[in-house]
Amino acid sequence: MSFDPKLLRRIRREFPMAEHDPSGRKRAFLDNGAGTLVTRKSAEAEAKARLDWSANVGNYFPESQGAGQTILEGRRAVADFLRAEGPETIISGESCTSLLFELSYALSRGLTGKESIVVTGFEHYANINPWAELGGMGMIEQLKFARFDVNSGYLDMEDYKQLVDKNTKVVSVAAASNVLGTRCHLTEMCKIAHDAGAYFLVDAVHHAAHGPTDVKKIGCDALVFSGYKLFSRHGSFMYLTPELVEKLHPYKVDSSPKHGPEKWEMGTRDQAMFAAIRGAMDYIAWLSNPSSRTPPKPGQQRSSKLKQAMERIEAYEKDLTRIVLDGYGRLMGLRYIPSLTLFGPNEIDKKVGRDPTFAFKLAGYGDHELSKILWDKYGLAVGAEDYYSRVPAQYNAKTMVRATFVHYNTKDEAQALLRALNELSEKKK
Ligand SMILES: Cc1ncc(COP(=O)(O)O)c(C=O)c1O
Structure with missing residues (x-):
């Protein structure tokens, strides 16, 4: 419709x-x-959180409790948008560039220098340099680029299939090219990566505003997007499977949490960023049924409303x-x-x-x-x-x-x- x-x-x-x-x-x-x-909803939610919940999390007074709640609600809203397992899979960061660098570091542990990483020929550098850096340090043998046809703009799936082999450790691709508008066949590409034993990661920064994103349907291990490309403010989010949230070892300082998304987040969170993305999600959910005065309940109901809105x-x-x-x-x-x-x-x-x-x-x-x-x-x-x-x-x-x-x-x-x-x-x- x-x-x-x-x-x-x-x-x-x-x-x-x-x-x-x-x-x-x-x-x-x-x-x-x-x-x-x-959106107005995102900016207003951010301003309210900035003024009301300015304290740090983990204490008993209202400003602190409100800050913790705001962060959790933001994670929940993003999880519903991505149709992910739950808030425990949603990690925030300064930008997608920094999240991908962080993830590349975590995935590099255990590499022998013989592995390869595959990206496409139309990636943003945010999804190239984190992997190229590993090559520069001798941690992988090769960073391979799946070709696209310069006439049609489409990814050459035969080339992609040939590049992904048993030495491939990571495949990381854009959901859509930020220059050409070409979309990738993510579910099919994910299966090929997983069959070869590689992780499959998605850069959805450009695409997130243009259609439904379903991490389960894709089957991906990780997916990133940025608030400022989705009707909100700067600051970005990464989905990681519950298993990888726990299994991988990101850079962290000693006192920071050892489990959950907080393990991945460097320094103190900005709760207003979570309020802002929640506001954007409220706006998107509203689009599924603009005549309704009742916002959908967090969880499955909101997730299907967000999907319907993105389909519209x-x-x-x-x-x-x-x-x-x-x-x-x-x-x-x-x-x-x-x-x-x-x-x-x-x-x-x-x-x-x-x-x-x-x-x-x-x-x-x-x-x-x-x-x-x-x-x-x-x-x-x-x-x-x-x-x-x-x-x-x-x-x-x-x-x-x-x-x-x-x-x-x-x-x-x-x-x-x-x-x-x-x-x-x-x-x-
Ligand atoms: C496809 C794609 N990936 C990554 C980025 C970088 O995102 P960020 O600014 O959050 O690091 C962009 C920004 O233009 C992009 O279009």
Whole structure:
């Protein structure tokens, strides 16, 4: 079920910055791949926790009790969102980059230097350098990159199957490329990794805002995502199977807990970060049934509401993707504009879909020049960079222009992007 215009207006009211920038200029925010806008529910929950529950955990007075409760409720909400076993599987960190470095250290214990690690050719560096570092220290033999087809943007599954063998210790892949929008066939890839005896880890930072994430269905050993790409603030979360939470040995100081997620968390937690992600989850759960006044109960009920909401988001984003790729009325879509090169899938994969992330170049314009024109003249906020990715280099480019839509974007905004690019392409003829 997609969103009707009335619901979309309500959704946009939940994001105070959806209509205009801080100076009051009306614009379309399409730089969501770099960080989404923040929901009112998340910001308000964070502010309340910041003021009310500012004490450290573990004591008897209300500020301390409230802080502990806020952290637990945040973990519960994330566990429900990921359809994980429970709050004991949810670890927080400063960023996904730091969580992946932490995990790479923990997994490196026991390596002999003969093992390999497999990632894809379209990873963010946050999912490359933690593993490359192990190679640099001689702890693994090789870091392998599964190829993707530069024409279609799809991962070459045959290459992936060949790379994963009995020496593979870890496979770590993006749920979706933050440049191309390509999604991975996670469940299938996980089975291949597990059959070879490797751990399977997922970087869901880019994808989390675009569809349901189900760690059990994937079967993964770990999965990371960041609050600032999911309608909340900075700070990130990692799912680890209950077994791995206990079995692995992360960096820790002596007095910190020896069990549970706290064992993995370095230093003192910021309870407001947990309140903020809980607020974002409350918002997402609301989307499953906006006319209901009763929020779902934590646990299974909330988990299925969150899943339903993410399915709705995915269905709506599919409509936006069709407009952007195929066009609307007389406006040509990105796949048809003659002087535009679209990188990544020009269709929606039938099995796993596609994230509404579009990287492109327009002949006759530098990427920064184009993004500035799109902003100055058309009020369209897009990115122009390398996105911490090896993807541009694989097309012999340093940067690309990128527009990423999320569910608060409108069909009018998708058309506005096309109108601008159709016009600019026409001008350069
Ligand atoms: C796919 C992907 N992975 C990892 C990261 C890094 O996340 P963080 O900023 O939380 O370290 C990003 C950020 O752009 C990303 O898009």
